[in-house]
Amino acid sequence: METLIPLAYIVSAVLFILGLKMLGRAASARKGNMLSAVGMLIAAGATLLQSGIDYTFILIGVLIGAAIGLYIARTVKMTAMPEMVALLNGSGGLASMLVGWNEYIRNPHSDVVSSIAVFAAVVIGAVTTTGSGLAWAKLSERISGKPILFGSQQLVNAGLLAGTVILGVIFVIAPASSYPLLLIFLVLGLVLGVLAVLPIGGADMPIVISLLNSYSGIAGAAAGFAIGNTVLVVAGSLVGASGLILTQIMCKAMNRSLANVLFSGFGSATSASTTAVEGEIKPITADDAFYILEAASNVIFVPGYGMAVAQAQHVVKELADLLEKNGAEVRYVIHPVAGRMPGHMNVLLAEANVPYEQLVEPDDVNPTMEMVDVAVVIGANDVVNPSAREDKASPLYGMPIINVDQARTCFVLKRSMNPGFSGVENPLFYKPNTRMLFGDAKASLGTLVAEFKDA
Amino acid sequence: MTIMLLLLAFILAIFLGFELINKVPSQLHTPLMSGSNAISGITIVGAIAATAVHGPLASALAVIAIVAATVNVVGGYLVTDRMLGMFRAGEKGK
Numbered sequence: 001m002e003t004l005i006p007l008a009y010i011v012s013a014v015l016f017i018l019g020l021k022m023l024g025r026a027a028s029a030r031k032g033n034m035l036s037a038v039g040m041l042i043a044a045g046a047t048l049l050q051s052g053i054d055y056t057f058i059l060i061g062v063l064i065g066a067a068i069g070l071y072i073a074r075t076v077k078m079t080a081m082p083e084m085v086a087l088l089n090g091s092g093g094l095a096s097m098l099v100g101w102n103e104y105i106r107n108p109h110s111d112v113v114s115s116i117a118v119f120a121a122v123v124i125g126a127v128t129t130t131g132s133g134l135a136w137a138k139l140s141e142r143i144s145g146k147p148i149l150f151g152s153q154q155l156v157n158a159g160l161l162a163g164t165v166i167l168g169v170i171f172v173i174a175p176a177s178s179y180p181l182l183l184i185f186l187v188l189g190l191v192l193g194v195l196a197v198l199p200i201g202g203a204d205m206p207i208v209i210s211l212l213n214s215y216s217g218i219a220g221a222a223a224g225f226a227i228g229n230t231v232l233v234v235a236g237s238l239v240g241a242s243g244l245i246l247t248q249i250m251c252k253a254m255n256r257s258l259a260n261v262l263f264s265g266f267g268s269a270t271s272a273s274t275t276a277v278e279g280e281i282k283p284i285t286a287d288d289a290f291y292i293l294e295a296a297s298n299v300i301f302v303p304g305y306g307m308a309v310a311q312a313q314h315v316v317k318e319l320a321d322l323l324e325k326n327g328a329e330v331r332y333v334i335h336p337v338a339g340r341m342p343g344h345m346n347v348l349l350a351e352a353n354v355p356y357e358q359l360v361e362p363d364d365v366n367p368t369m370e371m372v373d374v375a376v377v378i379g380a381n382d383v384v385n386p387s388a389r390e391d392k393a394s395p396l397y398g399m400p401i402i403n404v405d406q407a408r409t410c411f412v413l414k415r416s417m418n419p420g421f422s423g424v425e426n427p428l429f430y431k432p433n434t435r436m437l438f439g440d441a442k443a444s445l446g447t448l449v450a451e452f453k454d455a
Numbered sequence: 456m457t458i459m460l461l462l463l464a465f466i467l468a469i470f471l472g473f474e475l476i477n478k479v480p481s482q483l484h485t486p487l488m489s490g491s492n493a494i495s496g497i498t499i500v501g502a503i504a505a506t507a508v509h510g511p512l513a514s515a516l517a518v519i520a521i522v523a524a525t526v527n528v529v530g531g532y533l534v535t536d537r538m539l540g541m542f543r544a545g546e547k548g549k
Contacts, residue, residue, distance in 0.1 A: 016494055016497075017471060017475070019490070019494075020472075020475045020476070020487075020490070020491060020494070021475050023479075023483065023486060023487050023490045023491075024475065024476065024478075024479040024483060024487060025483075026480070026482065026483060026542060029483060029486055029487075029490075029539050029542070030536065030539040030540065030542075032490070033486070033490050033493075033532060033535045033536055033539060034536070036490060036493070036494055036532075037493070037532040040493070040494070040496065040497065040499075040528055040532070043497060043499075043500050044499055044500060044503065044528075047500045047503045047504060048503065050503070050504055050507070051507075052507035053503060053504065053506045053507045054506040054507070054514070054517075057506045057514060057517060057518050057521070058503055058506055058521060060518060060521075061502070061517075061518045061519075061520075061521025061522045061525060062521060062525050064522045064525075065521060065522040065523065065524065065525025065526045065528075065529065066525050066529045068522070068525075068526045068529075068530070069525060069526040069527070069528065069529030069530035069531075069533065070529055070530075070533065072526075072530050072534075073529065073530045073533035073534045073537065074533070076534065078538070078541075081485065081489075081534075081538070084489075084530075084534060085485075085488060085489050085492060087530075088489070088492050088493070088496075088526070088527050088530050088531050088534075089492055089495070091496075091523040091524070091526045091527045091530075092492065092495040092496050092498060092523070092524065092527040094519075094520070094523040095496070095498045095499065095501075095502055095520040095521075095523040095524035095527065096498045096501070098502070098505075098516045098517070098519055098520035098523070099498055099501035099502055099505050099516075099520050101516055102505040102508055102513050102516045102517055102520065103501075103505070103508075105508055105510065105512065105513045105516070106505075106507075106508040106513065113458045114458075209488070210488055213488055213491065213492050213495070216492065216495040216527075217491070217494075217495045219498075220495050220497055220498040220501075221465060223498055223501045224461070224501065225458075225461055225465075226501075227501050227504060227505075228457060228458075228461065229500060229501060229504070230460075230461065230464060231497060231500060232497055232498060232500050232501055233461050233464050233465050233468070234464050234465075234468045235468075235494050235495070235497035236495065236497060236498070237464075237465050237466075237468040237469045237472065238468050238469075238471065238472040238475075238491070238494065239472070239491045239492070239494050239495040240469065240472065241468070241469040241470070241471070241472025241473050241476070242472045242473075242475060242476040242487070242491045243488070243491065244472075244473075245472070245473055245476040245477060246476065246484060246487070246488060249481075249484075334481065334482070336481045336484075341484075341485060341488070342481070342484030342485055342488055343481060343482060343483065343484030343485030343486070343487075343488070344485060346481070346482040346483075346484070346485065346542075347485045347486075347538055347541070350538070350541040350542045351541050353541075356482055356542055359482050361481060
């Protein structure tokens with residue numbers, strides 16, 4: 001037994017690594033996920049061989065957890081994927097927090113390193129739990145997705161964080177007599193999680209989700225240090241590192257630093273560019289849009305969060321098929337931060353059976369944008385805002401965007417003239433080659449599809 | 456000594472994590488994230504071991520931890536698989 005468990009852990013660590021590697025390529029991704037699941041099964045199974053554990057409790061916990069997990073995985077809609085991932089992050093963080101706490105109860109007299117690990121597991125786990133909970137509430141629109149700011153917020157956060165660290169130091173010096181401290185920094189962690197996510201707006205959610213993902217891994221690794229478990233340390237740090245990388249990729253796609261995302265309350269600023277936007281808004285009817293599309297030979301779709309809200313991915317695909325039948329080349333241009341989580345649009349379009357060869361990145365299209373006859377923007381806003389190129393005063397300035405304003409014609413499907421999530425005015429709507437197709441995106445596209453079928 | 460070995464594993468795994476994820480195409484970001492999210496459910500191992508600690512509070516913590524970690528593991532892997540099942544290549548395959 002004594003050597004079997006560590007050996008099994010090595011096997012599962014290898015499976016996790018291979019699984020992650022395969023997840024990074026489209027062709028092997030599904031197999032990679034299964035490989036990693038097998039690794040998880042081996043690790044959990046091996047742990048069951050440990051002496052002294054209570055099988056009744058384990059059975060109860062696993063049955064309840066598996067039932068919940070199975071239910072949500074089966075029933076969740078693809079459009080609700082961001083909040084689902086947030087929820088799962090939170091449950092992982094919660095588990096690590098409780099494992100840290102439990103370990104302290106087992107052995108309050110542990111050495112410095114283990115005490116630091118208990119502290120880290122509890123605090124990071126707590127931050128992940130409530131931070132993810134709040135992200136979930138924002139994403140599922142149970143509360144407003146707008147950044148919530150109050151005076152001296154950063155000061156309060158900094159104070160709480162400093163307080164937590166100080167308590168942690170005292171705890172590590174004298175762990176045995178510091179049980180109340182553990183409870184206090186646990187609560188502080190929970191509060192910090194809420195406060196950290198409050199000021200973050202909906203458009204920045206992709207970054208927060210991947211950061212919380214990273215935290216849940218780090219919390220796991222800390223729990224692994226606390227109980228001296230190798231596979232927990234290895235898998236936790238793998239997740240921690242991969243989450244950080246994703247976070248960094250997201251930040252780069254928005255041309256912003258992580259600090260700016262976390263602390264600025266982006267989009268809540270009222271000092272946003274006041275440069276008057278020139279030109280006028282030109283609405284278009286579905287009829288006229290149809291004639292332009294029928295004559296087009298090169299069409300791109302630019303989806304954004306609005307497509308998810310309108311559940312329009314299937315009708316987009318239908319229209320794309322008709323356009324292709326009509327002889328046009330169709331591509332979908334996906335901005336890395338479109339939607340509310342990394343890769344959100346890709347998942348939705350995959351659900352609608354769009355082959356992934358048709359999904360391209362902004363850099364693939366921007367250099368030849370003049371060749372595009374029609375760019376159809378569906379519920380995207382900030383990622384097509386030309387201010388990012390032209391207006392130095394704009395908060396979006398410097399962010400790489402999709403240059404749909406340089407296409408021959410640009411249709412913008414939009415419910416009304418309300419500004420997007422960031423609240424930043426979008427001059428694209430006033431450009432001479434832009435036509436606004438007002439109304440629910442799904443309904444508008446449905447009309448276009450019907451016109452094509454009648455033609 | 457064991458702590459030092461754990462630390463070594465920790466640092467190596469972090470470097471490995473960075474290497475594995477760099478340059479992943481953006482279309483796979485969501486499955487990758489939810490897949491790695493499922494791996495963070497590995498804390499189930501700690502939760503199982505935690506049932507060895509006696510006392511009502513300790514047991515309660517352990518059971519809740521197992522429930523939460525299992526939700527993370529089962530939900531994470533299944534949802535990732537469901538998502539990846541929808542990604543399909545064009546007619547040419549591969």
